[in-house]
Amino acid sequence: MSGHRPEVLLAMSPDVFDLQFGVRELDRLRALAALGDPLVAHDFSAPDVRRRLADVEVLITSWGCRPIDSDVLAAAPNLRAALHAAGSMRGHVGDAVFDRGVLVTTAAHVNAEPVAQYTAAAILWAFKKVPFLAADARRFREDWSYRELRGELSGLDRTIVLVGFSRVGRRVVDLLRRLDLGRLLVVDPVVDPALVRAAGAELVPLAEALPQADVLSLHAPALPETRHLIGAAELAALPDHATLLNTARGSLVDTAALEEACAAGRLHAVLDVTDPEPLPASSPLYDLPNVVITPHVAGSLGSETRLMAAAALDELERYVVGLTPIEAVTRHGLAVQA
Numbered sequence: 001m002s003g004h005r006p007e008v009l010l011a012m013s014p015d016v017f018d019l020q021f022g023v024r025e026l027d028r029l030r031a032l033a034a035l036g037d038p039l040v041a042h043d044f045s046a047p048d049v050r051r052r053l054a055d056v057e058v059l060i061t062s063w064g065c066r067p068i069d070s071d072v073l074a075a076a077p078n079l080r081a082a083l084h085a086a087g088s089m090r091g092h093v094g095d096a097v098f099d100r101g102v103l104v105t106t107a108a109h110v111n112a113e114p115v116a117q118y119t120a121a122a123i124l125w126a127f128k129k130v131p132f133l134a135a136d137a138r139r140f141r142e143d144w145s146y147r148e149l150r151g152e153l154s155g156l157d158r159t160i161v162l163v164g165f166s167r168v169g170r171r172v173v174d175l176l177r178r179l180d181l182g183r184l185l186v187v188d189p190v191v192d193p194a195l196v197r198a199a200g201a202e203l204v205p206l207a208e209a210l211p212q213a214d215v216l217s218l219h220a221p222a223l224p225e226t227r228h229l230i231g232a233a234e235l236a237a238l239p240d241h242a243t244l245l246n247t248a249r250g251s252l253v254d255t256a257a258l259e260e261a262c263a264a265g266r267l268h269a270v271l272d273v274t275d276p277e278p279l280p281a282s283s284p285l286y287d288l289p290n291v292v293i294t295p296h297v298a299g300s301l302g303s304e305t306r307l308m309a310a311a312a313l314d315e316l317e318r319y320v321v322g323l324t325p326i327e328a329v330t331r332h333g334l335a336v337q338a
Helices: 012-022 022-032 048-052 070-075 096-099 108-128 130-140 145-150 167-179 191-198 204-212 232-237 255-263 302-321 331-335
Strands: 007-011 034-039 058-061 081-084 101-106 159-163 183-187 215-218 243-246 268-271 290-291
Touching: 012 302, 022 183, 022 302, 034 048, 048 070, 058 108, 058 302, 070 096, 081 302, 101 302, 108 130, 108 167, 108 243, 108 268, 108 302, 130 145, 159 167, 159 204, 167 183, 167 191, 183 204, 204 232, 232 255, 255 268, 268 302
Parallel strands: 007 034, 007 058, 058 081, 081 101, 159 183, 159 215, 215 243, 243 268, 268 290
Antiparallel strands: none
8 A cells, every 4th residue: 555644634514423434434544544633524614624624635525514615625725535425415516626626536326225225125015015005904904905906916017117327226227127027117318228228228208108107216316407307297197006216306206296196096106205305294195095205214324324434435545546536526427416
């Protein structure tokens, strides 16, 4: 390993530091870098942090990191890398960082794994309408004839539509292909069709995919052009008893339209994200037996988040020895990140 030990500062909230950096992570960090006091910065304007910034070469960032703006960059003339130990970094990295030529990396690929696993599990259960029938059981009790209310619970000719061939979307396709669950359709206006075909799926326009979807799973970023991508017209185009699954961003779905469609009983929904988040207590979605809401748990939680800290330390190790980063983020890539 190179003898170069860059000055490193962790930029995140204190509770996130406690969550992501245990003894193992800190021992590895000390072996790779020069550390000072404070080790963790939540407020870049604090005098002691300001003094440290003057020498910092690498920031390891995570949830709670404040914006790395032109003022912070002026205070950190030696900054060369910002290595993110979480997913999206839109809130703290902008043009000023890229204009400086600072290396930016992400651990979003690590966070994509639990989201993809949650999604695959939800799709498996959605085929048999498991969570919805579980809700029905509380009402019908001894009469099992209620299972016919949710549409066909078996069949080989299933179609799963994934909107977004993102980090998560690609992993979901891979998991489902290996399970051989049915036809896989992908909707993504910017992806190379050859990549989708190589993954074992078919690229189609949204309007063509919707009427075929037994399950519609969302994996697109939150952008102005994707806001309410799934609205009243798109929900109406889905077949009876289809299931909408959202583990991406709540703003992809028109909540009012979804409330109306689910209240009518024609569609089912599994929502790990909502718009707003959380939904107001008055939302009818809470009380519908054909809707499952989870509190944004698909991604990394608890000790799982240490895998993202490890990914940031992997990037630091590569930086120290001059290797190409694993997951570098470009200005354009940041603009289309979830």
